[in-house]
Amino acid sequence: MKIAILGSGRMGGAIGTILARLRHDVIFTYARSEEKLQLLAAAAGSTARSGAPRQAVEQCDLIVLAVHWLRLNDVLAHAGDLTGKIVLSCTNPLDASNSELVVAHTDSGAETIARRSPGAHVVAAFQATPSEVLQSVFEARGKSPRPSMLFCGDHKESKNRVHALLEQVGFDPVDAGPLRLARYIEPFAMLATVLAYGTDKGAEWVYRFDRLQ
DSSP states (O other): OEEEEEOOSHHHHHHHHHHHHTTOEEEEEOOSOHHHHHHHHHHHOTTEEEOOHHHHHHHOSEEEEOSOGGGHHHHHHHHOOOTTOEEEEOOOOBOTTSSSBSSOSSSOHHHHHHHHSTTOEEEEESTTSOGGGHHHHHHTTTSSSOOEEEEEESOHHHHHHHHHHHHHHTOEEEEOOSGGGHHHHHHHHHHHHHHHHSSTTOSOOOOOOOOOO
């Protein structure tokens, strides 16, 4: 799959690197520094490269949106037309201090992104899993049980493709339903943030949903 990573922070860098190591064609894009994008691409391997946002979006089937909420307007302006693209959003609607959701309960960041990008197929995932744990999950993908990964969206085929990617990365995907369920996943992500960064246990937290047999 051809995948553009919009955002070069810890989450975008980790996701893009793992997907490149899975032999997907990955373009790292949207950063304050072109050098940072080039370094990410070089470290990710031969199937990764850097590029400009609009050109990357045009060339790719799936767009990973991994920017701070305060950068949303700017990144969408740089990305251009997202019609027909799968947009995997791991962007939580956080304030400047990263301590409060600015959209919650009766709406969600994922739904806001979908309204801002009519024609795109938005699937929300990765919101409640710290970036620091992703490489460990990837390296342990042959082991069982796997950690869960909640995702939601309104377009069946796009969800199927995201489900397959999450499995490749090393997660047990849990389809939470339509995109409006992000209203509950994003607050859950705040709990994950407190556990990861507000305790002395470290950031490598995962979660698992299971059913009694």
